[in-house]
Amino acid sequence: MAGLDLWAMAFVFMLATFIGFDVIRNVSRLLHTPLMSLTNAISAIAVVGSLIIAGEEKSTFSTALGTVAVAASVTNIVSGFLITDRMLRMFKRREPGK
């Protein structure tokens, strides 16, 4: 059973990798920097693991590391999304004048 689940995870990984290659292939050149900061925000998905470690409270050591990890990944999420949005708002203002 555990083996089966492992293979399922490997397939999920493979498929998601191809989707990632494909979705941004035709990215507009204007959007390189915003896209970079968006993928940065998405890489903060590590928050899921941090929440689990911090919330389990299995040992003092792991809870301490987990709390720091939650703080670090929340920083990443908050600043990543906020700044992407800020950049895009600038774009919008400029566009009608073009």
Add this chain to the structure above:
Amino acid sequence: MTPEQIYNVTQGSYLAAAALFIFSLRWLSRPETARRGVLAGVLGMVAAIVGTLVHPDIAHYEWIAVGVVVGTVIGVPLSRVALTAVPQRTALSHAFGGLAAGLVGTAKYALWLADGELTAFRMGAIAVEIILGFLTFTGSLMAAGKLQEVIPTRPITYRNQNFINLTLLAIAVGAGLWLVIDPLRWELFPVIVGLSLLFGVLLIIPIGGADMPTVISLLNSYAGLSAVAMGFVLENKVLIIAGALDGSSGFILSVIMCRAMNRSSPTCCSARSARCRRPPRPASRRR
């Protein structure tokens, strides 16, 4: 709710999160839909977090709350930097992401070591996670420092650079393999952490300031792969999906940016091949 219902809620919100992340990336690659892309990304992240918080393993919320408050307090000012400072901010933010991955891997190793539940597979996934996580951490800090001109922006090189760097990485990977065979040799663990931190620094110092955006995107890809490894450690599919999306799109984005700067060869994008990018770079010196 019964445990089964909770499980369904968690998996359902992970499924929604995965779909939203894909939409987010797709929408962000076109100017007309870009802002919707950010919204989809935020919703996806909220779905992933909510799905995690209802998980029965999470029994205590006080330290989570502390972490969230601290993260918000640091994150909001970090998003208000001048727009010229955006690349360094992204790099700094990466450093946080890498740090989180590395710490989770370390904590999980300590827990499983104490419970005697370290299988070879878990150990291997943890090794990949911490190597990538910690090298992203220091590598991104160095990149941010160079962009902010806290550290010299010119490429720093020394003899046999690639050889030394790769040897260090090989030792770290070797120590990881040793741990896979014999997970109880915990004294190897700090060695891996230390070498990965050092390798992250050495990886970035030979790279000039002008090439930094490409490198940041590549580091982003490493952070994504580290999240994938974390997904294998914790058997969590949303980590694997979002990490893989991030890993491959970060990689492709750095290839695209390389091309936009007239560096046709994708090998130039690999941060370690500093030599091929060094000679014709008057632009990087001008900064």
